[in-house]
Amino acid sequence: MDLEPKEMEIDLSPFIKVYKDGTAERPFASPNVPPSVLDPITNVSSKDITISSEVSARLYLPKIADPNTKKIPVLVYFHAGGFCRGSAFSPLYQNLLNQLVSKADMVLISVDYRIAPEYPLPAAYEDSWAALQWVASHSVKGSEIDGEKEPWLIDHGDFDKVYVGGDSAGGNIAHNMVIRTGSESLIGGVKIYGAVLCFPYFCDSETKEESLEYKIWKLVYPSAPGGVNSPLINPFADDAPNLGKIECQKVFVCCGEKDVLRDIDLRYVEALKKSGFEGELELADVEGEDHCFQLFNPYTEKAQSLISSMASFIKG
Structure with a gap:
């Protein structure tokens, strides 16, 4: 029947x-792919962990030749997908992040947050904040978050060099994590040292109702106060926090010539410049490329160049 x-x-x-x-x-x-004990191309290892009943993650670690080597930066990464699709365990991220970790020589935590419409926003923001707090908890003994600690973070993580980053919706999350640390403290007094915002997903009062970015925001956060004028999606909203008060030391923003979000991302960069932000600001505006192009084919010349720029920013 x-x-x-x-x-x-x-x-x-x-x-x-x-x-x-x-x-x-x-x-x-x-489909999701398993982690790698040791990726044969990049010599990066990865494993999956559970942070809470709602949040899991994939951890990445470069090959450490000398166990007594100095501590390395930590990057907490948030995946793309418009808050309603995507996963930290997809082959797209396994390929991209293996390369980024190898080039940047850092510990990376790729967060698998809950997605809409099954879990509307602000679920993804709360999951991401919980993951960030979990990472920060490794900086102190007897921290506020219970549970077994992760040795990759304890043994190798430099908690004076904690970064947040992500693509598209993940870039939006990274921005909002930095904003949130301006009013809420991380465990152990950990500070976000830098942010890597790749093709960050923003809207503003000029975003057309018929556009996909407008419709996605209405889908994933139907109860958002102010709609697309919520400071969570619109960093230029009247009640949005002053960008000049962002408390990290450096910000990297990338966009693409063909990306529908390019204009608003460039506007974000200009607003950050004019806000009084005193940190280092770097922009990568990739000619001839579209939204998150490096995620879909990380082996092209332009993708490799962008990944290398991100790695240099983190290592610098």
Whole structure:
């Protein structure tokens, strides 16, 4: 017997479809891949861990030749997907982050936060903050977060060089994590040293209602105060925190010539320059490339150049 077709509520094909029974369909979603004991190309190891009942992550560590070597930077990374698709365990991120970790010589924590519409925002923000606090908890003994500590972080992490970063929605999350540390402290007094915002997903009052970026925000955070004028998605909103008070030492922003978000990302960079931000600011505006191009094919010349620029920023 043929089943009756489900009734559609929101159709953002080919990105996502949401049905009235609450289920979602994500076309072309990548299957998860396992971590690598030692990647043969990059010599980077990875493993999966559970942070809480809601949050898991994949950890990456470069090959350490000398166990007595100095501590290395820590990057907490948030994946792309418009807050409604994507995973820290996808092959796209396994390929990209193996290369980034190898080039930057750092410990990386790729956070698998909950996604909408099953878990509308602010779930992803809260999960990301919980992950960041978990990382910070490794900086002190007897910290406020219970549970077994992760030896890769304890043995190798430099908690004076903690970065946050991400692509698209992940770049938005990274921005908001930096903003949040301006009003809430991390365990052990850990500070975010720098932020890597790749093609960050922002909207503003000029974002058209018919645009995909507007529709996605309405889907993932239907109760957002102010809609696209929420400071979470609109860093230029009247009630958004002053960008000049961002408390990290350096910010890296990248965008692409063909990216629909390029104009707003460049506006973000200009606003940061004019805000009184006193840290280091670096922009990579990649000619001829589209949104998150390095994620889909990290082996092209331009992708390799961008990954190297990100790594240099973190090592510098």
